[in-house]
Amino acid sequence: DGGITQSPKYLFRKEGQNVTLSCEQNLNHDAMYWYRQDPGQGLRLIYYSQIVNDFQKGDIAEGYSVSREKKESFPLTVTSAQKNPTAFYLCASSRDRSQETQYFGPGTRLLVL
Amino acid sequence: GENVEQHPSTLSVQEGDSAVIKCTYSDSASNYFPWYKQELGKGPQLIIDIRSNVGEKKDQRIAVTLNKTAKHFSLHITETQPEDSAVYFCAAIRGSNYQLIWGAGTKLIIKP
Numbered sequence: 127d128g129g130i131t132q133s134p135k136y137l138f139r140k141e142g143q144n145v146t147l148s149c150e151q152n153l154n155h156d157a158m159y160w161y162r163q164d165p166g167q168g169l170r171l172i173y174y175s176q177i178v179n180d181f182q183k184g185d186i187a188e189g190y191s192v193s194r195e196k197k198e199s200f201p202l203t204v205t206s207a208q209k210n211p212t213a214f215y216l217c218a219s220s221r222d223r224s225q226e227t228q229y230f231g232p233g234t235r236l237l238v239l
Numbered sequence: 240g241e242n243v244e245q246h247p248s249t250l251s252v253q254e255g256d257s258a259v260i261k262c263t264y265s266d267s268a269s270n271y272f273p274w275y276k277q278e279l280g281k282g283p284q285l286i287i288d289i290r291s292n293v294g295e296k297k298d299q300r301i302a303v304t305l306n307k308t309a310k311h312f313s314l315h316i317t318e319t320q321p322e323d324s325a326v327y328f329c330a331a332i333r334g335s336n337y338q339l340i341w342g343a344g345t346k347l348i349i350k351p
Contacts, residue, residue, distance in 0.1 A: 168343040216282050230282030
């Protein structure tokens with residue numbers, strides 16, 4: 127089966143701790159994205175990558191970091207600098223940089239202890 | 240930059256009736272308009288899309304219409320069923336920078 131997987135489904139962060147959310151795709155897509163979704167709100171772009179070893183900041187990149195060392199993987203680190211990290215995090219991919227037809231993973235819900 | 244407004248934020252319809260969700264966009268250069276459906280606890284999934292050179296597109300019970308002059312596009316769902324209950328998002332993309340701009344979402348509730 128082709129698709130996008132995210133892990134874990136739920137993640138708990140302690141104060142001052144960095145946590146990393148995993149995103150893997152086997153669709154052979156060039157572009158990948160990270161979105162944050164707060165309750166009752168739309169999707170806000172955190173970071174995106176159009177090609178391996180390259181990524182760009184989205185609208186709310188502060189307190190987050192990413193890497194794109196492999197085409198199929200785009201992990202997101204929520205750093206201690208992100209003061210309000212509680213949200214639903216969605217990873218997506220698209221065939222190329224045109225961003226048309228984004229395919230989403232099942233999401234990771236991050237909670238702060 | 241582009242801005243996408245989506246209305247209503249919540250829509251409740253009787254099963255079997257039609258539902259219409261409307262989005263307006265600000266940038267006349269936008270040329271691609273997808274609609275996504277998000278079920279509870281899941282990621283959004285593309286259900287239909289339309290390009291700026293087309294005025295209407297249908298796929299079984301769902302349709303999307305585009306009015307470029309007024310800069311708005313709408314999702315139409317006919318003969319609604321319980322499984323249509325979800326949050327629906329519209330989006331717009333500009334051809335020049337490929338930035339996908341999302342609406343805030345509409346929670347559709349189908350009443351039995």
